[in-house]
Amino acid sequence: MPFLFLMPLAAAAVALLARSPGQAALGTVIGASGIVADAVLMASSLPLSGGGDLFRLDELGMYFLFLVAGVHLVCAVYSYGYFRRETERGHLGMSKVRKYHVWINLFVLSMVSVVCAHHLALQWVAVEATTLFSAPLIYLHGDRKGMEAAWKYLLICSVGIAFAFLGIIFLSRAAGDFPLTYTALSAAAGKLDPRFLRLSFLFFLVGYGTKMGLAPMHTWLPDAHSQAPAPASAMLSGVLLNCALLALLRILPAVPGSYASPLLILFGIASIAVPALLIAVQRDIKRLLAFSSIENMGIIVLGIGFGGGARPAALLHVLNHSLAKVLLFLVAGDLVLRYGTQRIQRIHGIFRQAPLSGVLLFGGVLAIAGSPPFGSFWSEFGILAGGISGGRLAASLAYLALLAVIFGSFLMYGSGMVFGDGNPRKLSAPELWCLLPACVLLVSCLWLGLHVPAGLYRLLERLSATVAFS
Amino acid sequence: MELALQIPAYLVLAPFLVGIIRKAKAFLSCRQGPPLRQTYIDLFKLFRRGIVRSRTASWVFDLSAPVILGTSVVLAGATPLFSRAVPLPMHFILYIYLMSLPRFFQTLAGLDTGSAFGGLGSSREATVAAMAEPALLLSLCGVGFLGKSQLLDGMLGGIPPGRIFLRPELILIAGTLFLVLLAENSRIPVDDPATHLELTMIHEAMVLDHSGIDLGMIQLAAALRLTVFSALITGLLFPGSLSLPPVLALPAAALKIALSGLVVGVVESGMARMRLSRIASFLMTATVLAVIALAVRFAR
Amino acid sequence: MNTLTVLLLLLGIHVAVTDRIRPAIRSLALQGILLGFLPLADSAGSSWRAATLCLATVGVKGIAIPAILTRATSRLGIGQEFESLISTKANILTTGALALAAFLACSRFGLSGSDELGAAAGLTLIFSGLLMMTTRVKAVSQVIGFVVLENGIFLFGAASGSEFTLPIELGIFLDLFVAVFLMGILMFKIHRTFTHMDVRKIHTLKD
Numbered sequence: 013m014p015f016l017f018l019m020p021l022a023a024a025a026v027a028l029l030a031r032s033p034g035q036a037a038l039g040t041v042i043g044a045s046g047i048v049a050d051a052v053l054m055a056s057s058l059p060l061s062g063g064g065d066l067f068r069l070d071e072l073g074m075y076f077l078f079l080v081a082g083v084h085l086v087c088a089v090y091s092y093g094y095f096r097r098e099t100e101r102g103h104l105g106m107s108k109v110r111k112y113h114v115w116i117n118l119f120v121l122s123m124v125s126v127v128c129a130h131h132l133a134l135q136w137v138a139v140e141a142t143t144l145f146s147a148p149l150i151y152l153h154g155d156r157k158g159m160e161a162a163w164k165y166l167l168i169c170s171v172g173i174a175f176a177f178l179g180i181i182f183l184s185r186a187a188g189d190f191p192l193t194y195t196a197l198s199a200a201a202g203k204l205d206p207r208f209l210r211l212s213f214l215f216f217l218v219g220y221g222t223k224m225g226l227a228p229m230h231t232w233l234p235d236a237h238s239q240a241p242a243p244a245s246a247m248l249s250g251v252l253l254n255c256a257l258l259a260l261l262r263i264l265p266a267v268p269g270s271y272a273s274p275l276l277i278l279f280g281i282a283s284i285a286v287p288a289l290l291i292a293v294q295r296d297i298k299r300l301l302a303f304s305s306i307e308n309m310g311i312i313v314l315g316i317g318f319g320g321g322a323r324p325a326a327l328l329h330v331l332n333h334s335l336a337k338v339l340l341f342l343v344a345g346d347l348v349l350r351y352g353t354q355r356i357q358r359i360h361g362i363f364r365q366a367p368l369s370g371v372l373l374f375g376g377v378l379a380i381a382g383s384p385p386f387g388s389f390w391s392e393f394g395i396l397a398g399g400i401s402g403g404r405l406a407a408s409l410a411y412l413a414l415l416a417v418i419f420g421s422f423l424m425y426g427s428g429m430v431f432g433d434g435n436p437r438k439l440s441a442p443e444l445w446c447l448l449p450a451c452v453l454l455v456s457c458l459w460l461g462l463h464v465p466a467g468l469y470r471l472l473e474r475l476s477a478t479v480a481f482s
Numbered sequence: 483m484e485l486a487l488q489i490p491a492y493l494v495l496a497p498f499l500v501g502i503i504r505k506a507k508a509f510l511s512c513r514q515g516p517p518l519r520q521t522y523i524d525l526f527k528l529f530r531r532g533i534v535r536s537r538t539a540s541w542v543f544d545l546s547a548p549v550i551l552g553t554s555v556v557l558a559g560a561t562p563l564f565s566r567a568v569p570l571p572m573h574f575i576l577y578i579y580l581m582s583l584p585r586f587f588q589t590l591a592g593l594d595t596g597s598a599f600g601g602l603g604s605s606r607e608a609t610v611a612a613m614a615e616p617a618l619l620l621s622l623c624g625v626g627f628l629g630k631s632q633l634l635d636g637m638l639g640g641i642p643p644g645r646i647f648l649r650p651e652l653i654l655i656a657g658t659l660f661l662v663l664l665a666e667n668s669r670i671p672v673d674d675p676a677t678h679l680e681l682t683m684i685h686e687a688m689v690l691d692h693s694g695i696d697l698g699m700i701q702l703a704a705a706l707r708l709t710v711f712s713a714l715i716t717g718l719l720f721p722g723s724l725s726l727p728p729v730l731a732l733p734a735a736a737l738k739i740a741l742s743g744l745v746v747g748v749v750e751s752g753m754a755r756m757r758l759s760r761i762a763s764f765l766m767t768a769t770v771l772a773v774i775a776l777a778v779r780f781a782r
Numbered sequence: 783m784n785t786l787t788v789l790l791l792l793l794g795i796h797v798a799v800t801d802r803i804r805p806a807i808r809s810l811a812l813q814g815i816l817l818g819f820l821p822l823a824d825s826a827g828s829s830w831r832a833a834t835l836c837l838a839t840v841g842v843k844g845i846a847i848p849a850i851l852t853r854a855t856s857r858l859g860i861g862q863e864f865e866s867l868i869s870t871k872a873n874i875l876t877t878g879a880l881a882l883a884a885f886l887a888c889s890r891f892g893l894s895g896s897d898e899l900g901a902a903a904g905l906t907l908i909f910s911g912l913l914m915m916t917t918r919v920k921a922v923s924q925v926i927g928f929v930v931l932e933n934g935i936f937l938f939g940a941a942s943g944s945e946f947t948l949p950i951e952l953g954i955f956l957d958l959f960v961a962v963f964l965m966g967i968l969m970f971k972i973h974r975t976f977t978h979m980d981v982r983k984i985h986t987l988k989d
Contacts, residue, residue, distance in 0.1 A: 063945070064945075064947075066949065066950075131946070131947075131950060133946045133950045133954075134949075134950050134953065135954035136954075137950060137954055137956075137957055139959040140961070141957060141960075143961075144957065144960045144961055144964055147964055147968075148964070151968070151971065154971070154975075155975070156975050159968065159971055159972045160972075161970050162968055163921070163965075163972060166961065166964060166965055166968065167915070167924060167928065167965070170928060170961050171912075171915065171928065171931065173930075174931055174932060174935055177935055177954075178908075178938070179933060179938075180941075180944070181935070181938060181939045181942050181944045184942070184943075185942050185943075185944065192946070293976055408967035526799060648784065649784075649785075650784050650785045650787070650788030650789075650899075651788075653785070653788070654788065654792075734828060760870075761872055762871055763799075763870045763871055765875055766871055766875060766878075767799060768873040769877030769878065770795070770799075770874055770875075770877065770881070771792075773878050773881065774791065774792075774795070774878070774881050774882075774885075775880055777881065777882060777885035777886075777902065778784075778788060778791075778885075778902075780885070780889060781885055781888065781889060781898045781899040781902050
């Protein structure tokens, strides 16, 4: 396990010494592949523990670790092409690129610690560290909007996380003599002081919910995710939110479902409803994607809240959302650079001018909206089915209606951008290293939609048993 | 014996306290300052002088000075100084109302002469007093809870002895009372007793039209009031001083009063006069402190 | 112990009600130093652990963070006044009401363990920190509010008797320090690009 922590550190050191964007990106790619390789090697010998009570990697952690590492690898490859173009145009100097690679690796380090943390207070420290290491990424460009977004992000998330710490304090009161590790807590589920446990869960939900961007604590998210450079946005949306989700999932086994489930459903529906309204009137492509992240986090939380058959579907949706959202952010980042604008209205006729980008964008839009050939259709459908069979009819219907609204909006934006007449200005040439990662992601989205591997399905069943309410 | 001595003791200590404050302020601004006996001399001088009164003034004006002094003497009789027993045991609500009775007459007298400054001072004084009231009430409530009595002497005497630094609520209440003392007795930062500028005066503006024996009575009453507050606060901070043997009791009382005089002098020298509009914030802070003191009392 | 808690509470309230920045930062520093004595006052832990925690608290909360804030205020030429959305009087009254609410909450719901006063004081600090963050206009004062909030949580945690192993506690301090450090850097950058520190005027990003 120490290897997991050393790889990003080494990559950050390489980035500090790098003389060109290529060298820095190479270091990050190697670091990312190292994490992936290490994760593959460790996958057979789970659970692993280290540092006494502090670290432990179980299957759930491994699932999220693969997400982090995989997305990191893809984004690292993409960042090579992205920053090469940015530096060629003079948007960014080498020092900024170096900064990006240093911070992104530290950011990954903090996320790996979230995933591997066993003690909940340590996990809290790691989640707070993710905020701190990702804030510099948001104002990388150093413009007004970036500062504003970073300021909001830092302040709101720090306060949110502070609430989560109150949750930990209450949890330690509830736990009494039990150590605050997730294994000990799930083992002691029935023996905890219920009053403090409820308080603790509430604060966890609000605290980590802020970090996940659940409405109404989501206000920082669209700003932060739209201002960061594209690969960083992809990391923020695609994996950071999941890490916060994991932090929340860890205490679920200790909490009685009768208390937790309605709260999760409430926050879930709110987090789908608020972006559903805002997505319909969005003008900025990256903000659109950021709102969609809020919505998808809402879907996942809703699925966890439904419980039963919806739970494995929600965990599957974590994967599907990550793939589709990272794909969209990467493609959108590329398009924003090539069109020179983030305004949705100014981007049109992509298919005519850059067919591959058009296919990728439209595929991504379909995937994120939950259209049939893609994986997210199945996971969203599974959550709906789980909700209905669990007797949560009203919530399920609301969920379905909101999904329809979002689907409509996305289809409208997607077709508006992809089809139609091309932009009068000639676009710059496509960048191989930007498109290749996106292609990989689109193929995996499609693959998950056509065929969920039996092994994955069994894994999800096992995982959902470990996060079931007590 | 002790009971009979209390009011005379107050009357003797009151000018002494004013003298100490002046001395402390003079010392801190590197001046010699008037000797301690100067306050006594001033008072004697005033008591021997005749009265010049405005032709428009009515009987209210004539009545005010004796009532003010009389009420202050009654208050002095109710506040423990050197023993737990007092000549006039009093419920604390009555005590608070008696505290505002002199002010009522003073503001009336200020208005009565029809001079502009009197009215100005009266309105300001009434405002400050109204805002100081809740803090005073709440902190005396707090003392009552601590001493488990509703009588003023009972609550002060009932405070269990112990190390003061281990009892935050006591310190808080004493702090609140000190702020109230500053406001109620027209000290800096609320008012400046030594100012010569009528426009900035609060308390002094009201007594501009009093002279001779009336002025002497009012000044003595003001000094008494300050002494009563000092006795209240020091009684809270040093509960043990109320149960000393008679030989030590009087010197201890003088020491307490001198100490509070020093503190007032130091505070006054270290602060600037506040804008009139900020007095409200000042007294609100006092009220909030009193609230917190009560909360702390019940948090145990 | 109780007196220490009440001192912490009073300092927090001073930070919350004063309308000047420098005295607020000074009170914050004093509060941080006093917080450092909390682990020492608690006799249960081993002395090494308590000493390390004391040093870390005093170092981070008593010295480093106030130093960052002082530097930011003096370098950026931020004025002395806090500039709040609500008047000083309303601020004082709200703070008092919040303190009362915190004490009531602690006694009614039994949120605390043995040290009810500490828990209530911590909760008051948390509330007043949140109040500062929502009503104060300048970026510096929001950071001050955040630090008050963190101190409140620290006090609340100490009163609830929650303690973790040393690496975690140190990690918490490190996080807090880096957070304030980053906020300080951001303040400098915001100041350079916006030429003002008024959070009200930072709203180009909206829907």
